[in-house]
Amino acid sequence: MEISSFSSPPPPSYNNINSTSPEDYLSSSSPSSNLFSFFQEFDPISLSTNKRKRVDNEPTSPSIQDLVNTFLTFDNDNNKEQEEGEEFVLFPSLLSFSQSPTNTTSMSEVKGEVITTSPEPKRARRNSPEVEATEAGTSSQRRLWVKNRSKAWWDNCNSPDFPEDEFKKAFRMSKSTFDMICEELESVVTKKDTMLRLAIPVRQRVAVCIWRLATGDPLREVSKRFGLGISTCHKLVLEVCSAIRNVLMPKFLQWPNEEKMREIKRDFEMISGISDVAGSIYTCHVPIIAPKVSVASYFNKRHTERNQKTSYSITVQGVVDSKGVFTDICVGWPGSMTDDKVLEQSALYQRGNRGTLKDVWIVGNAGFPLMDWVLVPFTKQNLTWTQHALNEKVGEVQSVAKEAFMRLKARWRCLQKRTEVKLQDLPVVLGACCVLHNICEMRNEGISPELRFELFDDEVVPENPVRSMNALQARDQIAHKLLHHNLAGTTFL
Template identity: 25%
Template sequence: MAARMIVDDEAQNIAIFNFLEEILQDDVIFDVNGRTIPMAISLFFNKREKVPKISDYAENVIPLYSLDDFRQHFRLCRTTFEIVFQSIAPNLTVANNGGHLPIEPSKQFLIFIWYISNRSSMRDVAERFGVSKYTVHFCCKRVMDVLLPLKNKIIQWPHNDRMVGIAASIQQERHLPNVVGIIDGTHIRITNLPGQTDDYINRKSYASVQLQLVVDDHLIINDAFVGWPGSTHDARVLRNSELYSSAAELIPEGMYIIGDSAYPLQPWLLTPYRDTGHLTPPQRNYNKILSSSRQVVERSIGHLKGRFRRLQEISSPSISTVCKLIMCGCILHNFCILTDDDIESYINLDAVDDANNFENIFHNNLDAAVLRDNIVAIIQ
């Protein structure tokens, strides 16, 4: 099953203002969607002092980097970088840089990887790569547009044989049978949103969007759903996802995914017993096993945010852009797992944010309650 996004309409007035502001900073002509914005418009504004830029960083400096230097700066090894780049290069054509020298596809991709992997401002990225802020924005948009179509290939629900393998691996390590995935949500902090943002304020009083993930035993993201406002309960995000409506077709009978107490108990989704102080020893043991098994999804989120540090906080006036950037991070995350790109070095569990941490608000399925009791009897 492909990854999915939900998006809000862009705030056109603010986006246009920011767009013109960035263009006028460099006093050049840019062609966007076939329409040219004349340089003469800058006569209506005070000219800004040009920002000094580094020359030929991508062309002459990066090729001299050692493998370790490249990984340190871009948070990808060269092999992973090349694999991803070759996957999108045919669709990433040379960009017209407003009358200046065209920007090669490889440089566009380097700019995007630097941007998503670090928390530098667009001004800093522009200075490093010797381009304008608008060009950084333009390159990131182009790369996202060609990277996102890969999500159906890179983020997939596992086929039956793979699910059997996942279940066997988790049972061997955690003694929990027939688990084919672990679900959790995480909050992506957002800033610079226009207009009313109350819906995006989560329980910890900052604006965020929700990212719901299902991962396997190797930290691979098998399902991703992004875009619901930060104030939304995890269970409600789940109920509005395609995973919820398609679970009966995706998860074979007798198999299930596991989640925390925020989610409703379902025949295909096992959750902990609510601890009211009267749990039996086998029930407490089950809760303990479930909690330890969920560390996989926490590590996966820790890698996603730890490697692609832009996802710890995204500044954008557009929820659509925020969601696209997050999904691109998920795609790159899976590329890193599949190429075994030094995963442990980038896992940052401090970046894992359970901002809402609500208890489930929906009724548990009665048949699933019987199933859970049967599993408790098996594993005690």
């Protein structure tokens, strides 16, 4: 390395010193050299121009070569001592890492040996990979910093003495229903303990998800309630919702079989007098934060006009039976789509076009088109008494679906607020809410009257309201039967 502040050339390296005689080096050095002045103090004889022979018995000063050899020997000895010290320190640490816990040397003894025998600095010893391996191998001595969070609220809710009413108010279901859900999801949700921390119990994992869906509170509040990190709570919500979709949806949300279908038809006929009704269809919107892409697709014009505030939403289309239990859902389409457009993108529409639903009716509101398997009310003005009678009975069937969606959004209040869930993860959360709604309805878990609210209809009459002439004739026959067989009410009068 060249130093520009010195006018004279720099001194040679150690390799050059060993290959050059001291006399040649000193004779070639500049008088201003620092190394030259250093050796000048120790060997004045070598500086004289007239070299004389030394007498054997005459005491002389040490030569330059002897000094250089002495320095090199001292440096080699020092390096050798350091290497020996490192080998002596590394051996016990590696030994303790490979031994069993019963024969493992304690950390205090290993660290004591490192301090007394190793010539390395303290920081170098602490950061050495061998000491880190020792600390990782000795699990009893390894300490991991974890922020202390209070779990008192969850511990109180999880205790057997916690009141049933308070538990249902917090989780929208009874303790028995909550236990059933935990048992169904245990094989999927359970995690194993690690050397660093204990796994979160299944009941706490499920409780985090259900409480988040039931209240819609921010993740910060969920973290305070359950004593977990914010990111951990967000991860648990998505994991449990995914488990509900994969495990519970095939059991609690499916199209009814023949026996169940006969029961549904009989119940709907008792409600409205219309035969062969297999379900009631409805579409609602869930508000979301404005997405970064395709903003115009998720813009909800009807909500914006009603609330006088820019709104974005995502759709949830569902078919319910006579008890308000979902038998088919279609979630995830942008809020700018009308009801008939969402229906055309659903799997239910594909089944209907294949002729699977030709012998049944799915009753919808004026936002759906009239088809061979979809029955909707009359939308033209100046209706006859027969047409009014049909609209009244169709409205009674339609109210079953509207009431089911009201209970869905009332029970899981996260559907009423702009959620923090990413747009790509939102269909999983919405599907989980529908499955949990079915479980609560099947187990007769009612909702508190204070949770009820009014659900607005944002239906838009499609451009082509009639898709089948056969369906048009069938609807007229149904209306005639209702009026002339005294099955229609008189509220329309």
